Amino acid sequence: MDILYIFLGLIALILINVPIAIALAIVATIAMIVVGGTNALPNIPLVMFNGATNFPLLAIPMFILAGAIMNASGISRRLIAFASALLGFIRGGLAMVNIGASMFFAEISGSAVADVAAIGSILIPAMRKKGYPRAFAAAITSSAASLAIIIPPSIPMILYAAMADTSVVQLFVAGIVPGIIGGLMLMGSAYWFAVRFHYPVEEVFQLKRLWVTFKDASLAFTLPIIILGGIFGGFVTATEGAALAVVAALVIGLIYHELDWAHLKAATIEGGVQTAVVMILVAASALLGTYLTEAQVPQTVARTISAWTQDPLAVLAILNIFFLIIGMFLHSAAAIILVVPIVMPLVLAVGIDPVHFGLIVTLNLAIGQQTPPVASVLMTACSIAKANVWEVTRVNIYFIAVLLLVLLLVTYVPVVPMGLVDFFYR
Amino acid sequence: MMRLRQWYERFLESIVIVLMVTLAVEVLIGVTYRKLGMSLAWYDEIASVLLAWLTYYGAALAAYKGAHIGVPELVRLMPRAWRVATVYVGELFVFAFLILLAWTGVSVLDVLATDTLVSLPKIPVSYTQSVIPIASVMIIIAEALHLPERLAEARADEPVIVTTGDP
Numbered sequence: 001m002d003i004l005y006i007f008l009g010l011i012a013l014i015l016i017n018v019p020i021a022i023a024l025a026i027v028a029t030i031a032m033i034v035v036g037g038t039n040a041l042p043n044i045p046l047v048m049f050n051g052a053t054n055f056p057l058l059a060i061p062m063f064i065l066a067g068a069i070m071n072a073s074g075i076s077r078r079l080i081a082f083a084s085a086l087l088g089f090i091r092g093g094l095a096m097v098n099i100g101a102s103m104f105f106a107e108i109s110g111s112a113v114a115d116v117a118a119i120g121s122i123l124i125p126a127m128r129k130k131g132y133p134r135a136f137a138a139a140i141t142s143s144a145a146s147l148a149i150i151i152p153p154s155i156p157m158i159l160y161a162a163m164a165d166t167s168v169v170q171l172f173v174a175g176i177v178p179g180i181i182g183g184l185m186l187m188g189s190a191y192w193f194a195v196r197f198h199y200p201v202e203e204v205f206q207l208k209r210l211w212v213t214f215k216d217a218s219l220a221f222t223l224p225i226i227i228l229g230g231i232f233g234g235f236v237t238a239t240e241g242a243a244l245a246v247v248a249a250l251v252i253g254l255i256y257h258e259l260d261w262a263h264l265k266a267a268t269i270e271g272g273v274q275t276a277v278v279m280i281l282v283a284a285s286a287l288l289g290t291y292l293t294e295a296q297v298p299q300t301v302a303r304t305i306s307a308w309t310q311d312p313l314a315v316l317a318i319l320n321i322f323f324l325i326i327g328m329f330l331h332s333a334a335a336i337i338l339v340v341p342i343v344m345p346l347v348l349a350v351g352i353d354p355v356h357f358g359l360i361v362t363l364n365l366a367i368g369q370q371t372p373p374v375a376s377v378l379m380t381a382c383s384i385a386k387a388n389v390w391e392v393t394r395v396n397i398y399f400i401a402v403l404l405l406v407l408l409l410v411t412y413v414p415v416v417p418m419g420l421v422d423f424f425y426r
Numbered sequence: 427m428m429r430l431r432q433w434y435e436r437f438l439e440s441i442v443i444v445l446m447v448t449l450a451v452e453v454l455i456g457v458t459y460r461k462l463g464m465s466l467a468w469y470d471e472i473a474s475v476l477l478a479w480l481t482y483y484g485a486a487l488a489a490y491k492g493a494h495i496g497v498p499e500l501v502r503l504m505p506r507a508w509r510v511a512t513v514y515v516g517e518l519f520v521f522a523f524l525i526l527l528a529w530t531g532v533s534v535l536d537v538l539a540t541d542t543l544v545s546l547p548k549i550p551v552s553y554t555q556s557v558i559p560i561a562s563v564m565i566i567i568a569e570a571l572h573l574p575e576r577l578a579e580a581r582a583d584e585p586v587i588v589t590t591g592d593p
Contacts, residue, residue, distance in 0.1 A: 013516075013519060014496070014497050015497065015500045016500075016501065016515060016516050017496050017497060017498045017500075017501045017513075018496065018520060019489075019494035019495065019496045019520070020494075020496060020497070021485075022519070022520050022523055022524075023519075025523055025527075026523050029523065029526065041526075042530055042533065042534045042537065044526070044527060045527060045530050045534050045555070045558040045559070048527070048558060049478055049554075049557070049558055052478035052481040052482065053474035053475065053477060054474075054477070055470055055473065055474050057477065058449070058453060058474075061477070061480060062449075062450065065450060236457070239453065240453070240457045240460075242453075243450065243453040243454050243457055244457070246450050246454070247454060265443065268442075268443055268446050268447070269439050269443060269487070271446060272445065272446045272480060272484045272487065273442070273487055273488045273493050275480055275484060276442075276481050276482075276483075276484025276488050277484075277485070277488050277493055277494050279478075279480070279481035279484075280485045280494070281495065283478075283481060330497070331495045334495050373499040374499065
């Protein structure tokens, strides 16, 4: 019964717009006082400090900083130029360029919001100039950026790995094939739009231009090789790979002579703020986690659902629906931090691979970033395009359907995400 | 008031920049030494402490910018008077918790007075843990400085959409 009051209190505080981290900490404090009296109070600052010292999560500020430096050093522009030379000849060329550039950018940055801001600020105005409807430009940029968070590196995956105590490297590897399949499926649906609504071809395919833009962006291409090659090859950990990305991005920025220091300063501050808002959630959830673990809530959830069904496919269907709904109302980081520790005992009890489940969670929350009312990536794309959220959603529904297809594929054909993981690591 | 707000924002931004850069440099030094076969004993512990400091001092800046992750959608649908009332009620909870955190944060420093870091015994734990009460007070000030903006948003006919720091 206490648990019910805790969740009702938490929901009430969240609905009156108390920051989720503070809401978590408040209900946890009340629960701790109810159980242990005021003697429990000194635990609050201790647990909240320890909760923020989660070493594997150091990769988050590092990847955010690397993305910020890359953004401030002209890399996005070069990636877009290359994607344009490679894909611009297809009907609806700029939409293809958009998806392609998002996928390239995703191999360096771990954040969908950073991705949509970097790619969208250049490509949405360009698409408007070429006569693409505002809603379509925002929708394709937004969906492509969200798909990109399953392509490594990925901040939600780093968070999931820490919460579920599983391998972040295997999660990164699991995202590669579904990411490529999803990108190609998005391109297919964008092509259908382009043919139906007569969107223009961007440029004639020229091998020479492809070579020139490739040479121009070649240093940027070395980044994913260094970062991902280092992590996958076992030479560096994810955190060290992220630190390597910071150095590589700085060196490339200096070589390009395009490092914009004012932009870099602003991006560093923004990176610090983003890190803090995620980490304070982690710290506050540690406080609530202490209570939930004592009250054996995750085990109770596992027992209740597994008494009803032990079929992994049915459990995955339930969890998929649950995550899709929660993704509409919570930001991805909050959803992972709040829900993953509670459902993990159930996932393990019915024999679902935690790496496989991690990819399912990440993809679900990528879709959540597209579904209003709470849809951070969609909102960013709409704000760049100055488009109405609901008008964009009417177009975006087709791209969300594509993402749902990828989710079904990842959930029910495990070899798609797990094939590479099994081949390299098991 | 405006000058105080600008000064406070710049002050918080400077702390965040220093911590981000220090953290990056520390991780790089740690990685380099490990690759050279001379792992630094204090690398993990100091990096974790720096991450906690970045979390709490960064949270003060996030509070000032109104960037903490929340769900403002229901409040936006409310009539104006309700919107304003929920801002006051919500802030009451936030201030109450932060004051409690600052108070317990100070009281726990006495308990930790004799503890030191494992890898660097010269550094007392009370020094690293001091971030909790100090940052709590800084977040309280940031919330107080941000409050007029939140009230203005709640009183406006069309509530402003505030973006959050979700990655």
